Amino acid sequence: MKAFLMFRDRDFDLQGKLPWNEAALTQDLELTILFNAMALGDKFLFEGAKRAVLSGVKNDLDTILYRQRILQDCLKNPSVVRELYTIAVEAIESERKNHWGFFSRYPSSILSGAIDVLQMFVGVLKRLKKIADEQSGNFDSEGFSTFFTMLKRELGDAYFASVEDHLRELKFREGVLVSAELGKGNRGIKYVLRKAHERRESWIARIFAKSLPAYTFAIGERDESGARALSELRDRGIHLAANALAQSADHILSFFHMLRAELGFYVGCLNLHGQLTQQGELTTFPVPAAPGERRHAFRGLYDVCLALKLGRRVVGNDGDAGRKELVIITGANQGGKSTFLRSIGLSQLMMQCGMFASAEEFSANVCDGLFTHYKREEDTAMKSGKFDEELSRMSGIVDNITSNPLLLLNESFAATNEREGSEIAKQIICALLESRAKVFFVTHMYECAHGFAESRRENALFLRAERQSDGGRTFKLSEGKPLKTSYGEDLYGTVFGANR
C-alpha cells in the first residue's frame, strides 16, 4: 500500500539528502518564515515543508504538474484532506502510546502490544476506506484517484474480517500450548556456581546464632521468581508469533507515516494559502517551462516571507525577462532590491515543489539548482577576510553547479573596492552566463552594472529601485539602466542634519 501523493511512482523521501546549500538558502531567502507559515507551530509539518520545498529543485516538470493538480483538489476539498491527515496523525499517536510493549524484553508484552495496536489500526483503516467510498467523486486529480482506488481495492470487508479473526485467536484465551527441547545454554549453571552464596549465608547465620546486641527491621512482601520462571516458558512459546505480528504492525505504521508525510505537505500548502488569502494576497499556479527553455515573466510578484512577517499586503513587482539570462537590479538603498531578489528565489522554490506562487501571474523555466550568494558578516572564526570568504563561497557554488542553474547574487563582491569588485563580478558572471546559468544580480557597484549595460544590452534585463521626487522610496522596481549615484548624501542629511 502506497500513497503516491508526492510522486506518481515513488515515496516522498523524508530522510533523503537536502541540497548542499540548504543552510545558505534558508538564511538568504528567510525560508524559516515560509516553513513556519506552513507548519503553524507543528514540528512535523515544519520538517516536511522544509524537505518538500528545498528538494523541489530536483523535481521534473511532470512532478510539478502532478502535484499542482493534487493541490488544486486540496484547495477544493480542504476539510476532507485535513481529515485524512488527522486520521494518519491519530493512528501514529495512538501507536506511540502503545509503543512500550515493543521495547519490552518479554514476548508476551510484545504480542499483546502488537494486538492492541493492530486492533486500533483496523479501526483507522476502516475510516480511511469510508472516506474513499464517500468522497472519491469530488476529486479530479490523478494522484487522488489512484490513492482512493488503492484503498478500495486493498481494504475489502473480507480482508478486515480475516484480520480480526487472527487478533482474537492470538489472545490465547484457552492457554498457550508449548513444546520445548532442552538446549545447551541453560541458566542452571549459574545457580550451580552460586553454591558459594548459599554457603556464605549459612556461615553468616552461624555467626548471628550467637546472641549479640542487635537491632532488626523488615521490608515489604516481595517474591517474583516463581511467577517469572513460568512466564518465561510461555514467552518462548509465543516468541515467533509475537515477532511476526509486531512486524505487521510496523508495516502498517510506516504506511501511516508516509501518508502523514505526503499529506502534510498539502496541509502545509493549505495553511499558507489560508494566511495569504486572509491578508488579501493573491496566489497563482505558476506555469513552469522545461529546464532547457529560458523564461521569467511575472505580474504582482511579492516576497511571501515579507508579507507573512508584516501580516499585510506588500508591494509586488512586474517584469518579463523573456529569454534573457541576466537580470541586474540597481538603485536606491532600501528601495526593495533585496526583497525583490528574495521573491525571485521564493517563487522559484514554491513553483518547483508543486505549490502556488506568490504572484498574480508567474511563469519561469524549471531550474535544476538554486544558488544564493549574499554578502555575509565578517567571519567570526577569523580565518579569512570578507572578500576571501565571498570568493570561497562562490567557488563552492561552482563546485556544485548544475546544467540549468538559477543564481541570486546580492551585493556580491562588494567586500573589496568598487573597481576591483566590478572586475571580479564581470569575470564570474560572464563565465556563468556562458555555461547556461540564469543570474539575478543586485548590486550598487555602478562600474559593474554600467559595464553590463554597455556590453550585454541584448541579453540582460535592467531593473531599478525607484525613488520619488521627494526622496521617498516606493519599494517598487521598474525597468531602467543603472544611474551613476546612490542616495548616501540625502541619508547623511537625514541622520546628521543638513548643516554638518
Place this chain on the structure above:
Amino acid sequence: MPPMTFHSLLVRNPEDALTKTPLEAPGFFVDLNLDQIIDAITAGKQEYGLKPFFYTPLQNVDGITYRHEIFHDLEERTLFENLKSFGHTMRAMRDQLAQTNKLHYQYQKERWFLEAVETYGTAVNSLVRDLSLAELNSRGLLAFRQFLTNYANSEHFSSLQSETERLFADLSSVKYCLRIKDLAIKVGKYESEMDYTASVEDTFSKFKQGAVKDYRVKFSEDPEMNHVEAGVLDLVAKLYPEVFSSLDRYYVRNGNYLNETIARFDREIQFYLAYLEHVAIFRRAGLKFCYPEMCVDHKEVYDYEGFDLALAHKLLGGRSSVVCNDFSLKEPERIFVVTGPNQGGKTTFARTFGQLHYLASIGCPVPGRQAQLFLADRVFTHFEKEEDLNNLRGKLHDDLLRIHDMLSQATGNSILILNEILTSTTLQDALFLSKRIMDQICHLGALCVWVTFIDELASFGEQTVSMVSTVALDDPTVRTFKIMRRPADGLSYAIAIAEKYRVTYDRLKERMGS
C-alpha cells in the same frame, strides 16, 4: 593586634567596590573578540562568576597599579601554584557542602558537612604557611596576609579545628555487622568476624589463568542512600549514641563556619590566576606580555610586538605561528587608517588596538614587549553587521545611524574602532560620507583605528597615520600579516585571491567545462 578586616584584591578603596558590576559584556566585546578571550580565560572557572570582573574597566591609574602589583607578586611560580591549590581545596570543600545540601538523610548530611569543614581547615592552614613563606610586595596581598594570620590564630578557628578532628576519630572507630534474612535485616556491633570474601578468593586462586569475561555488575555510585541503607544507618546510630549526638550538635552549631573574607579572597584571586594561566600559554610559545604605562594627559600610545589575543589562541591551538605588530603615535597623531590587501591582518590590527587598551583598563598585563596605553573613558566599535529582514531601514541608513550615535556619545578621551564601514553604497557615496565622518573624528581628537578600502582617508590630515597590510615580496598571494606604517598604495590584490579560489573567468571556463 591589627584590625581583622580586609577589603578586596580587586579594588584598593572600599568605596570603589565592584558592587554594581555588570552581568552583561559591553557592546563592543563581540566586535573585538574580547568575548572569546574572556571565555577562554574563564573556561572551567564558571563557579567563580569572574566575567563581571572583566566587564568593569578601572577609573584611575592607581587602581590599575594596585592590580599590577598583585600580578607581579603572582608571577613568582611557587606562590602561583600554592594559590592554585588553595583554590582546588576550596572547590573540594564546596563540592562536599553541595552534597550536604543535596542529600536527604540526616546522618548523611552531617557527615558530608564534617568533611567540608575539615577541608576548609586544611585550606586555611596551608594558605597561612604558603603566604608566610612568600615574598610579597603588593599592597593587596600584604594586607590579606595580615588578616589571614590573625584569623588563623583566633580562638574561634582553633576550637573549630580540634572539634572537627575529634569527631573524625570517633566516627572511624564505629564498626557494625548486617544480617539479611528473608525480608529482615539485623544490625549489630562488629565482633572481629573473619573476611569471608578473602577466604573464598584464596581458596580458588590456584585456578586463575588468563583474562576472563567480567561478570561483575555495576552498582549505583549515587551518593544518595536508599531507604534500606538509611534504615541500617539509623540502627548503627542506636549502637553508638554518644558519637552521633555530638555529630548532631556539631552540625547545628557550625553552620556559618566559612569566613566571608576568605571566601571573597578565594573568588577574587581567581581573576589573577585565570589571567596568568592564560598568559602562560602564549609565553610558552615565545610571545611577550608587559605591564603597560598608562597615560591620561596625552595620547602618545605605543605597543611593540603586540598581537590579537583571541586569534593567537586559535592559532596556537592549531599549531600555527603568530605574527606580532607594532604601533606608535606621536603628537598630534590620533588616527590609524589601515588599508591594503584584504586578508592581510587589517581587522586583526584594529582588534589588537582595542583589546590592548581594554585589557590595560582592567589592570591586566597586555600582549607586547613594551607598551604605553591610554586610559579611555569609553571604547566604541563599528563592525559590519549582517543584513536581516527585521531591519527594514536599509543597511546604509543603519550604518549612518550607528555612526551618528557613536559620535554623539564619544568624547576626546574615547577610543573608536571602525572596520570596513559604508560598504553597502557606491564608491562615490562612501568617499563623500567617509570624509565627513573623518572630519568629525579629527575635530573630536579621539584615538581611532579605521580599516577602510578608501585610500584617500590615509592621507587625510596631520592626525591620520597610514598603516598598510603587506604581502610577500616574491608572491602577492602570500600575506605577511605585517601592518606597516607607510603610504596607502591602492593595491588590493583582489585578482590574486580570485585566482587562488579559481573563480577568474579563465579558471571558471575550465571548471565548468564549456
